Amino acid sequence: MTNSLSQAQTPLLTALYECAKSSHAPFYTPGHKRGVGISPSLIDIFGKSVFAADLPELTELDNLFAPEGVINQAQELAAQAFGATRTWFLVNGSTCGIEAAIMATCGAKDKIILPRNVHSSVIAGLILSGAIPIFINPEYDAVLDIAHTITPESITQALHQHPDAKAVLIVYPTYYGVCGDVVSIAKKVHEYNIPLILDEAHGAHFAFHPDLPTSGLAAGADICVQSIHKTLGAMTQASMLHAQGNIVNYERISKALQLVQSTSPSYILMASLDAARAQMALQGHSLITQTLHISHTARQNLKKIPGLSVYQSYPYQGGLGGFNLDPTRLTINVSNLGITGFEADEILETQLEIRSELASLHNLTFIISIGNTQQDIDKLMQAFNTLAKMAPVNKNNTNLNSTKYLWNNLTALNNSLHISPREAYFAASETLPLDQTYSRISAETICPYPPGIPVLMLGEVITKEAVEYLQEVKKSGGFLTGCTDTSLKTIKVIA
Ligand SMILES: Cc1ncc(COP(=O)(O)O)c(C=O)c1O
DSSP states (O other): OOOOOOOOOOHHHHHHHHHHHOOOOOOSSTTTTTTTOOOHHHHHOOSHHHHHHHHOOGGGOTTTTTTOHHHHHHHHHHHHHHHHHHEEEEHHHHHHHHHHHHHHHTTTTOEEESSSSHHHHHHHHHHHHOOOOEEEEOEEEEEEEEEEEOOHHHHHHHHHHHHTOOOEEEEEEETTEEEHHHHHHHHHHHHHTTEEEEOOTGGGGGGGGSSOOOOTTTOOOSSSEEEEHHHHHTTOOOOOEESOOOOSSSSHHHHHHHHHSSSSSSSHHHHHHHHHHHHHHHHHHHHHHHHHHHHHHHHHHHHHSSOOEEOOSSSSSSSTTTOOTTTEEEEEGGGGGTTHHHHHHHHHHHOOOOOOOESSSEEEEOOOOTTTHHHHHHHHHHHHHHHEEEEEEOOOOOOOHHTTTTHHHHOOOOOOBOOHHHHHHHHHHEEEEEEGTSSSSBOOBBEEETOOOOOOOBBBBBOOHHHHHHHHHTTTTTTEOSSSSSSSSSSEEOO
């Protein structure tokens, strides 16, 4: 590392600020020329300074794809702060980082082991790379009706069956904050001398407090992709890809990132990464101590409200793949109020001025971060107290429990991949009535919520059982993502 700068410095943000102030006639992009030509309606709302800093790759500002100046320095400071050997700034979210991580480790027809409940960016990575997924079913939590993580044992088994796999990818933590045993998984994966990639989109804060789950890098993962914008102070889309060790080829990561990122990256987004890193390096511990404190208060008080069940601490320690829970992620089960998570969410949003991160049939999930205040938590408490009084305690609401355990009944999920997701994506497709799709190859990835585990995957053979399961979920009040025909009367198959 060539950086002699301290964590208090923000080389990229400082250079951007200097450029924004400098006096010159701009004959470069963007066309609004430092805000002079921007629509006045934008200035009215956001002021002038943000547009003065919306600059392209001027000499002082370095180049994201060949960083030698301030971007290089900012990335090196980030690597130091997060515990990586090398860090890349991302302007297209963790989405592009995950796609690049897969392309940097797998070529066409190479096998990659991964859980079935991955984010859509992973499926995009499979399509772009041509890699062959070896899916592991995540552990299913019938109490919450959601999918969790995968166990070290299931990884061991998959590696034993596919010793030629080129990489393993896991989600750490899940959307619900559940963290698998990544230390054991990393050790197992490294026995095969292949990389462990972490979709750590929701875990960027882990490196900055000992009371949070171990960060992916500290646990031994080779590549960790983090949405700095999700749980820390960067702007939306601003993310980072970190790598360590010598199993992965860093040049391949750089090259892959050039395929999936803009050649006009936003300096405002990149400067927000520089600033968020400095903020965490200097004050991360105290800011997160405060966040942990308000999260704890919220949990303690919410669980006293009748009808609510709060995911307090991971109840299945060592089971269901769960090993740890991010205490700043709050999942509240509202089924005992006699309403669905969707209904509760609507009441909170339209009547009680509370916006959640995620609603599902049974649960609501809230992200608590360094940007939340005690006042937010007080408001949340008040809102749930009101909701509990308003809600029709309808224990006979059959919808509420009807999707539960359905997943357990889907014993014979046929995961047989006939053609790669890439081949399926580019193949001609046709739309068929449901009962004519059995034994055909799916041209869609269809995922029921709950529990959020795709039942049909692009390139897989469609079974009668899978289709009946999807129909059952829909009938029971769940919803499906990924199907062109949301009524599920037809499915797209490979022609
Ligand atoms: C588990 C997971 N991985 C990856 C992503 C993609 O992250 P980004 O929004 O930064 O592109 C998301 C986004 O919601 C996610 O939830």
